Amino acid sequence: MAVYGGIQGHELERWLNALTNAAYDRRCPLSKVHGGNARARTARQDLLYLAHGFRGGEQSRDVVADGLGRWCQHYLTEAEWYVLVGDSAKPRTTRQAPVASSASHDEVDDALEVLMQHRVG
Structure with a gap:
């Protein structure tokens, strides 16, 4: 089971920017989200919905931070987190996502290297 820490409200803007950039970076594992194009589209749509709710003032920081934490648990592997x-x-680099990928160990390591460009911490 993956261990994810809570996303704090004051870090929310940085997390939204980093995850959105990573989700649309075709070199990044988040662009595929461990299950194909349909799952990747759903992940991006969910992420954009959270960002819109926060930036549009429709939801509080804490509510969006909680939702973003659940998004990370649902779509990210422990290694990506x-x-x-x-x-x-x-x-x-073990897969913790619900849909397993057939990528080789080297491909996973390369994808994580690309993901480092989108780090929050």
Whole structure:
């Protein structure tokens, strides 16, 4: 089971920017979201809905931060989470997402290197 920390309200704008950029970066694992194009579109749509609710003033920071935390648990692997957080330890590259990918170990490591450009921490 992946271990995800809570996203704080004061970090919300940085998280939304980083995740949105990563979700649309075709070199990044978030562009595929471990299950194909349909799942990736749904993930991006959910992310944009959260961003719109926050930036449009429709939802409070805390509500959106909580929703974004659930988004991360649903769509990110543990390794991707630790890369985005900026953890100095090398994350494990085992898949924790509901839909398993057939990518090789080297491809996963390369994708995580690209993801490092979108780190929040």
